[in-house]
Amino acid sequence: MYLMGNFITPNFPAELDGKMGFFQFPVINPEVGMAEDAPMDTLHIPSKAKNKEDARKFLEFVAQAENQQLINEMLLQIPTNNKAKAKSDPFLDKGVQMLASSDGTAQFYDRDTDPAMAKEGMKGFQEFMVHPDRIDKILERLERTRARTFK
Incomplete structure (x- = not known):
């Protein structure tokens, strides 16, 4: 069993058709709402881009x-874009339903995030899971790392 995304499905050999699937993570505490990891690729315009006008047009087009x-x-x-339909695919269909x-x-x-910050x-x-009383020291260390990493 793996925590994996749909990016892996095109690599499944044909003989696995109908034999592979996925399921939502089981409910541990029914009083806690169900959430999903949903990584998203994004496009950005660098602050020092030379052709921001055309870059904005491109982003409008892609969106x-x-x-x-x-x-x-x-x-x-x-x-x-929630007005775009996902391709009909057993994995995508289930993923769309889970996210919705x-x-x-x-x-x-x-x-x-940056590997150093991660x-x-x-x-x-x-550390917090084992020693929650150290929260202030943990946050101070993370803030130092953040300041150093994201100058």
């Missing part, structure tokens, strides 16, 4: 529902 639909059909991903019914979403912290953040999470 349109029909373009999101075409791009994500090729990538076999769920579009970020979830109480919240989160990104993958350790994948979506390393210290993960250590901080682990």
Whole structure:
């Protein structure tokens, strides 16, 4: 069993058709809402870009529902524009349903930040789980790492 995204499905050999699937993480505490990790690729314009006007036009183009639909059909991903339809696929269909019914979403912290910050953040999470009384020291250490990493 793995925590994996839809990006892996195009690599499944044909003989696994109908034999692979996924399921939502089991409920541990029914009083806590169900949330899903939903990493999202994003496009940005660098602050020192030389052609910001055309970059904005490109972002407007890519953000349109029909373009999101075409791009994500090729990538076999769920579009970020909620007016774009995901390609009909057993994995995507289930993923769309899970996201639509979830109480919240989160990104993958350790994948979506600078590696130096991710390393210290993960250590901080682990330390807090064992020693919650150290929260102030953990936060001070994380703030020093943040200031050094994101100058």
